Amino acid sequence: MDEELLLRRQVCFALYSASRAATALYRPLLDELGLTYPQYLVLLLLWERDGRTVKELGDELDLDSGTLSPLLKRLEAAGLVTRRRFAGDERVVEIALTAAGTALRRRARKVPAALGTATGLSTAELSTLHRTLTELAGVLRTAAH
Template structure:
């Protein structure tokens, strides 16, 4: 193998490793901010989805978050125990469960507004730079998903 090729096979040259490291750093940055809200990072994402659209079914919530029911169910149980959500079975179809915010869960949204500003400060990014980065990452995700769909 040539030296040029070997240089590309170092960790620092790998996009996946850069994304992994950035993800870990972002999650660590969120942790103390979310602890003050009484949430873990996955719980925060779930609450964000519910703040966007309250009263979602577990299946659609899982699809939106990219979580399977084995991961989502215990997360929802903990949010319910914390008083942020309720889970209600559909009377006409017991298999369907609807997730709704409680008053406490809806009120948490006001306190969560500061999280995004704190993350922006920690990143040293303006709102415009954060939006640009987010769009680039969404584009990358979409292209990778499309490539997976075509190879299936």
């Protein structure tokens, strides 16, 4: 048997499985907020710095505009963001939080802690894991291009 071809030995499957498990943990918490996981990620960026362009959001989240635009339309329909075209360049669309979008931040504060608690890892271990995964993502993006 080729050990390197066993599913349990595949880093890609471990990452995939962990990602699905984390998203499943988030689902009921985000349901309470009326958000999907990708919508939550957009709001996290807007809570960091409001008034980002669609291109900035797409670059940060590694999402194309075809994926991002419908997601932003749903956030706008929910009254959480506004979309505004720049007068000087109609191709540029700025996304800004509404008062309701800003207020949702307070309710969302419990979401990150839920994952930390569920892992059973210490703050230092979570920090190390985050750093390792961030570095890995960067290396893999570079290798793919």
